[in-house]
Each structure stands twice: as C-alpha cells, then as structure tokens.
Amino acid sequence: MQPIALHLIDYTILIAYVGFVLGIGWALSRYMKSSSDFLTSARSIPTWVTGLAFISANLGALELVGMAASGAKYGIATAHFYWVGAIPAMIFLAVFMMPFYYGSKARSVPEYLKMRFDERVRALNSLAFAVMTIFASGISINALAKLLTNLLPWQLNLSLGMLHLGSYDCYLWICSGVVLLYVLKGGLTSAIYTEVLQFFMIVLGFAPVVYLGMKDVGGWHAMNQTLQGVAMNPSSDYLQAPGIHYSANAWTSAWRPLLEGSAHNPMGVDLFAMVFGLGFVLSFGYWCTNFLVVQRAMAAKNMTAARNTPLVAALPKMLFPFLVIVPGMIAAALMAMPEKNYRIPPPIVSAARYDAAVADVRKADPAQIPDACKAISADLGLNVDQVRIGLLIQANAQARLTDDDIRKGLYDGIAVNDYDSVILSLVRKYCPPGLLGLALTALLASFMSGMAGNVTAFNTVFTYDLYQAYMARNKSDHHYFWVSKIATVGGILLSIAAAYFASMFYNAMDIIQLVFGFVNAPLFATFLLGMFWRRTTGTGAFYGLFGGIGASALFHAVTTVRDNLGPNHEALNKMKGGYLGVHGVFPSEMAQNFWLATFAFLVCLTLTLVISLATKRTKSDEELKGLVYSLTPREVDPNQPVWQRPAVMGLVLLAGCVLLNWIFW
Amino acid sequence: MGLDIRWPIGLMFTLIGVLLVGYGAVQGASATVQVAGSSLNMDLCWGLVLLVFGAAMLLGASLGGKQPPSA
Structure with a gap:
C-alpha cells in the first residue's frame, strides 16, 4: 500500500x-x-443516544471494511x-x-443468567465473554496500528533504554492511550457518547465517497447493468x-439467486x-x-427507553447497506469498465518480487506465453x-516498455483481489484533501470506539460477574469503583497484548475467531428456553450449552468446503475443518458456518430440554x-400513545x- | 448524564464544516473532483452540509433540555 499524501487540513481534522x-x-x-455511574451510566441516557450507540458498537471499522469487501464479492x-x-x-x-434484561435489574447479561439459572451458567458465559472482548478489542487496535503504519509517511523510532519501538508500536500505544484516557475519565457514558460521534463521522465521512462513486459509474441503473455482465463472467x-458463470442477476438481486x-449464487x-x-x-444469538x-x-433511562x-x-441499520455494501458493488462495476482505469487492489507484493517479475517479462518469448506466465506467477507468489x-x-516485445509500465501491467494482471482494501482504494480515488481527512477520521474513530466498546463491556463483566461474584463479595461501592478503573487499565493492557499476538501469528486470530464461533453458536437456545419456558433448569442450561459448544467443534472437525478438498x-487446510475426516462438503465457508450454527443450536436446544425435564427445578x-x-x-404504559408502543x-x-427485501428481490 | 451530547457533536461538525468550506474556497482546483465529466468542489459543498448539520445540532442543544423527537 502506498502511503497516502495527507495535507495539513487532513491532519487538522484528525487531531480535532x-x-x-x-x-x-x-x-x-x-x-x-x-x-454504577462508571459501568452502567447509572441508567440515565436518552433513547436516541443509546440507539445510535447500539448500532455503532457493532459497526466497527472491521465491519465497514468487511461489508464493502463482501459487497464486491457477493x-x-x-x-x-x-x-x-x-x-x-x-x-x-x-x-x-x-423487559427481562432491564426489568430484572441485572447489570449485565451474565448476571441475568445467574438470576435465571445459577452461578455455573454465569461463570461460563462471563469468562467466555471477557476473553472474547479482549481479543475483539485487540483485533481492532491491531488493525488501526497497521493501517496507520501503512498510510502515514513517518518512520517512527523510539528507544527507551532496552526497549525499541517502531512505527507500529508507537501507533498501537498512542491510540490505546487515547482510548484509555477517555474511557477512564468518563466510563461507559464516554464510550457511548463517542460511539454516537463515530456514527455521525461514518455516515458523513463515507456518504461523499458513495455519492462520487455512484456518479462515476453512471448511477444505480448503469451500475446494475455493468454488474449483470460481471455476474455472467465473474472471472x-x-x-x-475462470469457468464459473452465474445468471445475470447474481450480483443485483438479493433473493432470486438464493432461491x-x-x-x-456467489455466496454458495x-x-x-x-x-x-x-x-x-x-x-x-448475537x-x-x-x-x-x-x-x-x-x-437507557427507563424501561420504555431501553425497549x-x-x-x-x-432504522439506520436497515439503510446501512447503501453506505457500506454499495461501495463494494461500485468497485466491482468500476473494475469492469476499462475506461475507469480502476481495479480492486491485489494483495501487497514486495518491490523485489515485482523486479524479478519485470525481468521475466523482458526475457519472455511471446510464443511461449503459458510458460512465461508460470514463471511470473512464481516471481509474484500469486x-x-x-x-x-x-x-x-x-x-513489450513490439516496443520496449519502461519498467514502470511493466509494473503497472503486472499490477493489473494479478488475478487475485484483496477485497479488504476496497474501501480505502475508493477513498483514495475520490477524496480530495479535506474529504480525505474526514473519511480517514471516520475509520480511525470506528477502530478506536471498537476498542472502547469492548473494554467497557469487559470492565463491567469483570467487576460485577467475576470480581464481585467470586473474588471479593460485600465490599463498599467505592472499592468496586476503583476495581472497575483498574479493570479498565488491565483491559487496555490485555488488548495491547492481544494486538501483538494477532500481529505476530497470522493464523492465531483465525483460530480464536473459530473457537468463539463455536462458543456463540448455541447460546441463543439457552436464552430462548430460559426466558420462555419456566421448566428450564440450571443444570439443563449448563450442560446444554457445553453440549452445543462441543457439537459445533465436532461439526467443524468432520466437514469442510469444496475448494479445500x-x-x-x-x-488441505485444517483451519477450514475436516481434520477428523471429511463427512460433509459445503460449497462455501459461509454455508459451512450457517449450517454449523444451526446444528449447534439444535443440539443445545435438545440437550437443555431433555436434561431440564430429567432434573429437579431449583x-x-x-x-x-x-x-x-x-x-x-x-x-x-397507559399514557403512551399506541403508535409509540x-x-x-x-x-x-x-x-x-x-x-x-421486496424492492431488491 | 449532565452533558448534552449534541453540544460536542454540533461543535465538532461546525468546526470541520468551517475548515472544509474555507479550504475548498481558498484551494479551488485541488479541492475539486472530476467525475463522469463534471467537476465538483466537494470540499466546499460537503463542508456546507457539515456546517448545516453542526448548526442544527447546536440549535437543538441550545433550545434546552428537550430531546429530539425519537426520545
């Protein structure tokens, strides 16, 4: 990735x-x-603020990047x-x-589980959740530090005695420091308020990119027409x-290709x-x-506000696809319009590899193209x-091209897309100085609030569900107030450790996300039975949950995806499942994931039902x-107008x- | 919580709006984007949008403790 040339105005917006x-x-x-002020905002925030924070907490930068990537892919x-x-x-x-979460006066989801079932279910849920938030926060801040290292032109070097810090380390610690400062000062309220700020930053920072991209492809109708051609020949x-073809509506209809x-359909x-x-x-479940x-x-400040x-x-969530998915579709359409001179960037290839490939292009025999392509492909590793x-x-054989021309030709000829860079490539293409700063600030904002959101959830679960429940009961509120602040610092430090972990072992993060997929898949069965069937017992819930987690791990171990056979x-790749033998093959990882969740849910549901019936209610x-x-x-509420219920x-x-759904059928 | 979030949102977007409008007006050419045959001074245009949004937030906050209609 080339560093982006940022101007004073861009830095000013970032710093502001x-x-x-x-x-x-x-x-x-x-x-x-x-x-309670620090961890639960003392239940005092108005609805529109909690509502926007509710989606913002989920709309991290990774979601933004991932949805644009999927928009291009699917x-x-x-x-x-x-x-x-x-x-x-x-x-x-x-x-x-x-009504149950808010009405039960529980301060967290695990605490609700304790009230409804028993300590075992709470312990299982709070431990898994605490570890998950730390890793999620680590992934966010790692991605931000990497982005800044790649984008900003400065090479930072800091030596503190024995410790040597490079650019990545500096950005990681500075951004984590900023998050720590505002969460430590203002607690959950601070996190929620900045999530609202981030919501507006994202909407107002990316709307111009979507507008310009849409104008460039010639409007919605023209984009769809181009995408119909893409669908028929996606290679x-x-x-x-090469060789895979879909019907014309595969990229432009939401339901018909699925039916x-x-x-x-490209999702498989x-x-x-x-x-x-x-x-x-x-x-x-989520x-x-x-x-x-x-x-x-x-x-939220009262039951109505909470509901x-x-x-x-x-409402905004429903409209978000136009902001986050449409850019990916624009990118796919632009790529099919040769005059636009755009491609979804290929994976980053080192200059040395490009040089080797340039040399091979120069000495290639125009009569032996397939052999030359093999050599060039080996040079580039793609x-x-x-x-x-x-x-x-x-x-090149007809008129000797310059090295730069050949490099450009190679760049365009790499038959692999790095979908995660779709959004940045559009920002770079369309944003003049100023708007560029705004869009990058929106990205930065969502990475930071991704960390803040997870840390504020972590410190609450740690303080109330782990520390107060198992380590020190019946202390003064002042004591827990301080513990929650220490938990915040600890959460940030653990997140930094998780970020280093993620940056060092490429596969480690995939494994962790896989494992958490297993933990989360059956969870909704436990809540569904717990909230709607009074006969559900703690023992049933606990072992049902365990069984569901085991079932998802087993399901993954005996199935895989078609292109991994x-x-x-x-x-071939054990990360994609099938390490205990292949007994089921899915057309795509997404399909495998959806079926895994379905299986885990049904196992958890059945086990919880049966064990609950076999055990005594407590x-x-x-x-x-x-x-x-x-x-x-x-x-x-009799005073509430009907339409507000x-x-x-x-x-x-x-x-x-x-x-x-009907419009985009 | 004592702080009305509309104040910081309003202030921030008003500030960014003023910055963008100023930059777009002064720079002219380098703030202009060429797409599909038309050239647009996006910094100026979008700066105005942010300015209006920021001002609306500030107005809402200064009109008092009332929350927007969604509350």
Whole structure:
C-alpha cells in the first residue's frame, strides 16, 4: 500500500476529532462518582443516544471494511446480514427480551443468567465473554496500528533504554492511550457518547465517497447493468475462478439467486441456511445475547427507553447497506469498465518480487506465453491472468516498455483481489484533501470506539460477574469503583497484548475467531428456553450449552468446503475443518458456518430440554418472576400513545424491512 | 448524564464544516473532483452540509433540555 499524501487540513481534522473525544471524557469525569455511574451510566441516557450507540458498537471499522469487501464479492445479497441477519433480531430483543434484561435489574447479561439459572451458567458465559472482548478489542487496535503504519509517511523510532519501538508500536500505544484516557475519565457514558460521534463521522465521512462513486459509474441503473455482465463472467473481475458463470442477476438481486440454490449464487448458500442459520440462530444469538450491544440498551433511562433502543437503532441499520455494501458493488462495476482505469487492489507484493517479475517479462518469448506466465506467477507468489500478462509480453516485445509500465501491467494482471482494501482504494480515488481527512477520521474513530466498546463491556463483566461474584463479595461501592478503573487499565493492557499476538501469528486470530464461533453458536437456545419456558433448569442450561459448544467443534472437525478438498477427499487446510475426516462438503465457508450454527443450536436446544425435564427445578415460580415470560406481568404504559408502543413500532419497522427485501428481490 | 451530547457533536461538525468550506474556497482546483465529466468542489459543498448539520445540532442543544423527537 502506498502511503497516502495527507495535507495539513487532513491532519487538522484528525487531531480535532481526537481532541473532542478527549474533551468529552474530561467533561464527563466529574459525573463519575460510583461504580454504577462508571459501568452502567447509572441508567440515565436518552433513547436516541443509546440507539445510535447500539448500532455503532457493532459497526466497527472491521465491519465497514468487511461489508464493502463482501459487497464486491457477493453483491446486494450481502444486505442479508442486515435485513435478515439483524433487523428481526433487534425487534425481537426490543419487544420480548428487553423487559427481562432491564426489568430484572441485572447489570449485565451474565448476571441475568445467574438470576435465571445459577452461578455455573454465569461463570461460563462471563469468562467466555471477557476473553472474547479482549481479543475483539485487540483485533481492532491491531488493525488501526497497521493501517496507520501503512498510510502515514513517518518512520517512527523510539528507544527507551532496552526497549525499541517502531512505527507500529508507537501507533498501537498512542491510540490505546487515547482510548484509555477517555474511557477512564468518563466510563461507559464516554464510550457511548463517542460511539454516537463515530456514527455521525461514518455516515458523513463515507456518504461523499458513495455519492462520487455512484456518479462515476453512471448511477444505480448503469451500475446494475455493468454488474449483470460481471455476474455472467465473474472471472473478468477476478471475482471467481475462470469457468464459473452465474445468471445475470447474481450480483443485483438479493433473493432470486438464493432461491435457485447454492450453486447459483456467489455466496454458495442455500435458502434454509440463510434464513434459519443466519436469520435465526446466528443473528438472534448475537443481537439478543451479546452484552456488548445489550449493554447500550441497559444504560437507557427507563424501561420504555431501553425497549426503544434497538428500535431506534433498527432504522439506520436497515439503510446501512447503501453506505457500506454499495461501495463494494461500485468497485466491482468500476473494475469492469476499462475506461475507469480502476481495479480492486491485489494483495501487497514486495518491490523485489515485482523486479524479478519485470525481468521475466523482458526475457519472455511471446510464443511461449503459458510458460512465461508460470514463471511470473512464481516471481509474484500469486496467480496471474494469462490473457493480460500475454498482452503485456507482446506489447513489450513490439516496443520496449519502461519498467514502470511493466509494473503497472503486472499490477493489473494479478488475478487475485484483496477485497479488504476496497474501501480505502475508493477513498483514495475520490477524496480530495479535506474529504480525505474526514473519511480517514471516520475509520480511525470506528477502530478506536471498537476498542472502547469492548473494554467497557469487559470492565463491567469483570467487576460485577467475576470480581464481585467470586473474588471479593460485600465490599463498599467505592472499592468496586476503583476495581472497575483498574479493570479498565488491565483491559487496555490485555488488548495491547492481544494486538501483538494477532500481529505476530497470522493464523492465531483465525483460530480464536473459530473457537468463539463455536462458543456463540448455541447460546441463543439457552436464552430462548430460559426466558420462555419456566421448566428450564440450571443444570439443563449448563450442560446444554457445553453440549452445543462441543457439537459445533465436532461439526467443524468432520466437514469442510469444496475448494479445500484434496485429491484423496481430504481437507488441505485444517483451519477450514475436516481434520477428523471429511463427512460433509459445503460449497462455501459461509454455508459451512450457517449450517454449523444451526446444528449447534439444535443440539443445545435438545440437550437443555431433555436434561431440564430429567432434573429437579431449583427456582420457584416466585423467584422466576420478572425473568421468565409467562410469569411476568405485561407492562403497558397507559399514557403512551399506541403508535409509540414497542410492538407497534416493531411491526412498522418489520414492514419496512420486508419492503426493502421486496424492492431488491 | 449532565452533558448534552449534541453540544460536542454540533461543535465538532461546525468546526470541520468551517475548515472544509474555507479550504475548498481558498484551494479551488485541488479541492475539486472530476467525475463522469463534471467537476465538483466537494470540499466546499460537503463542508456546507457539515456546517448545516453542526448548526442544527447546536440549535437543538441550545433550545434546552428537550430531546429530539425519537426520545
């Protein structure tokens, strides 16, 4: 990645943002007087603020980068992660689950599990969650430090005695330091406020990029027409291997390619896996049980505000695909328009490798193109497009090209896309100085608030569910207030350690995300039975959860994806599953993941049901009041107009979501 | 919590808006983007949008403790 030339105006915007964030922390610090102020915002924040923070906590920079990447790879069907994989679950959380979270006075999701079941379930959930937040925060800050190292022109070198710090280290510690300062000063409120700031930064920072890109491809209609050509021959954009063809609507229709079956859409997913696996198991498991997002709603000032939080969030969430997925589609369309002179950047290749490839282009025989391509491909370490490299070799044979021309030809001929750089490549293409600073600040903001969000969830779970529950009960609030501050510093330091870990072992992060996939997949079954069936026992929930986690690990061990199959029906890359033999093959990793979640959910559900029936109830109906649906009186505020009731607003939003699905059918 | 978030949001976007409008007006050519045959001074245009947004937030905050309609 070439460093981007930033001007004074860009730096000014970046610094102004950091200044405001620190200022918010400083302004809030005088309100931080108890552990409850610091960790739960003393339940005082208005709905529109918690609502925007609710989606912002999820909309990290990795999501931004990943959704644009998927937009290019899969087209408008990526919107299913919003319209199928988020909105229904958010509405369910608001209408059915929030009354228990907020009404039970639990301060965290694990604490709710303790009230509903027992200490074992809480311990399992809080430990897994604490470790997960640290790694998530580490991944965020690692990505930010890497981005800054690649983008900013300065080579930083700092020697502190024995310690030697390079650019990456400096950016990592500086950004973590900023996050630490404002979270330590203003606690959860600080994190929530900066998430709202980040929300507006992202919307206002990326909207011009989408606008300019859309104008450049000639508008929505022209983009769709180009993408129809891409769908019929996706290898022209290096989106698929040569020889794979889809129907014309594969990038531009959300549902029709899905209905035709997994071989007919680039995601390689079938309808059942999409609707049940993503739309039900994964989506409800994330949005309804993940404390990181639920914490935002629990900070609301009253029950109505808490229930409305996910509903307020649902409206912008529904429209986000136009901001985060459409840029990827624009990139795929631009690439198919030769006159636009754009490609999705290939993976970064060192200058030495390019030099070797340039030498091979120069000595290649135009009559032996396939051999030359093999040599060039080995030089670059990446597959190349025979047609484009062949033209390059011929052009060089006819009129000696300059090294720079050949390098440009090689760059265009690498038949691999680095999808994660789609968003930055568009920012670079369209943003003049000024707008560039704004867009980069939006990225920086979301990386930092990704860290802040996770750290504020971590310190709450650590203080209330691990420290207070198992290490030091019955201390003064002052004591827990201090512990929560120490937990914040500890959380940041652990995140930095996780960032170093992620930067050193490329595979380590994939393994961790895989393991957490296993832990999360069955979780919703436990909550569903716990909240809606009073007969569910602690023992049932605990062993059901364990069984579900085991089931997902086992499922992964005996299945793999099609392009990972070796000649003897064995799995080549064990990270993609199948290390205990291959008994099932999926067309794509996404399909494998959706089916894994479905399987884990069903195992957890069945085990919890059976074990609960076989064990004695330990909690009476009286104890479960406010924790289980059938035992909790419905709260209807007679002063609230009908249209403001969560169920009514939920229905309206659901109708909107159905409408969007219909428009992009 | 005592601080109305609309103040910092409003102040920040007003500031960035002023910066962009100023830069776009002074620089002219280098703040201009050429797309699809038309040239747009994006810093100036988008700076104005941010300015209006920032001012609306400040107005909302200064009109008092009332929250926007969604609350």
